[in-house]
Amino acid sequence: MxxxxxxxxxxxxxxxxxxxxxxxxxxxxxxxxxxxxxxxxxxxxxxxxxxxxxxxxxxxxxxxxxxxxxxxxxxxxxxxxxxxxxxxxxxxxRLSPAQVTEIEGAMRIAGTETGLIDWADASHGERVENRGGQVSLSALGQKAPLALKREWDPDKAKRRALRDAIAKRLPAYAVHMGGLTTIDVNRAGVxxxxxxxxxxxxxxxxxxxxxxxxxxxxxxxxxxxxxxxxxxxxxxxxxxxxxxxxxxxxxxx
Ligand SMILES: [Mg+2]
The missing domain is CATH 3.40.50.1000 (HAD superfamily/HAD-like)
Structure with missing residues (x-):
């Protein structure tokens, strides 16, 4: 300190x-x-x-x-x-519209490939959100209740798997774990x-x-x-x- x-x-x-x-x-x-x-x-x-x-x-x-x-x-x-x-x-x-599309595509494939997201299932609000300078994937949806989010991935194993699967497809971007259920993607170096x-x-x-x-x-x-x-x-x-x-x-x- x-x-x-x-x-x-x-x-x-x-x-x-x-x-x-x-x-x-x-x-x-x-x-x-x-x-x-x-x-x-x-x-x-x-x-x-x-x-x-x-x-x-x-x-x-x-x-x-x-x-x-x-x-x-x-x-x-x-x-x-x-x-x-x-x-x-x-x-x-900011990410361009083409970049946002590319990122969203990688998130969808990664969610399915890891078995962690069934896109046909209902979610609490949208799962993928374009925030301007960042696209965020929230596995349970943007509006999921805190208690549900807390129990989804307490040891971060799911987020690590999702992050790795997304990062593999997006080598030109910065991909990191965000909140309790979230993976954030930004321009490289951001x-x-x-x-x-x-x-x-x-x-x-x-x-x-x-x-x-x-x-x-x-x-x-x-x-x-x-x-x-x-x-x-x-x-x-x-x-x-x-x-x-x-x-x-x-x-x-
Ligand atoms: Mg924090």
Missing amino acids: MQTMPKLIFFDLDGTLAESKAPIGEEMAALLEELLRQARVCVVSGGALSQFEKQVVARLPEHANLGHLYLEPTSGAALYEWQNGLWHKVYEE DKAYGIHQLCERLHVAEADALYVGDELEAGGNDEAAFRTGVNTRAVASPRETAAVIRELLAKG
Whole structure:
């Protein structure tokens, strides 16, 4: 852990700031508001921008300093900052329609080939979602209940098999495990490490002065990319642990 308040703090969203696709709690909202007075904060996660707005921004107290908040949806494939009352897109590494079709095709074959997805079965919302800079496959559907998602792949064996089967067909892309049931595909070279580099450069913050907090920093986890940057890292197991980390940071500031 860093000895002083980092200049910039990155947080993963699902499993770190909030439960999967759920809004942040009241206590977390208050802690983030406090943190935004003292440091810049970036949320980086596989979801789309609308998901970040619902889960995080809409829950923050009205007077929160959004000028210090940065959003990197789709695993860092896009960056938004708050300008004149709106989320302004700084960049987005969008996939072309042909690329989206290619990715979707690979996902369909991989799901069938691994025996993990029967496309004829009903799902909780669409299974494949084009998020602009990323295509995401959610095995049970985008709107599956948390309890179902939790029990689907507790040891990540299914996600590993799906990821490998998709990656084999898409050598020119970045393919990684996302949330509890999700595989995310981005343009090659676009991942959370890319997002971290981009924002540190934009804000002229040395990576050594930044901190990344995430619940999947282990090998193969969706926060592992942070290790390919110069930022400090802090592993947490739940939003409750993240709250404790923020309290620790505030005590230094
Ligand atoms: Mg997570």
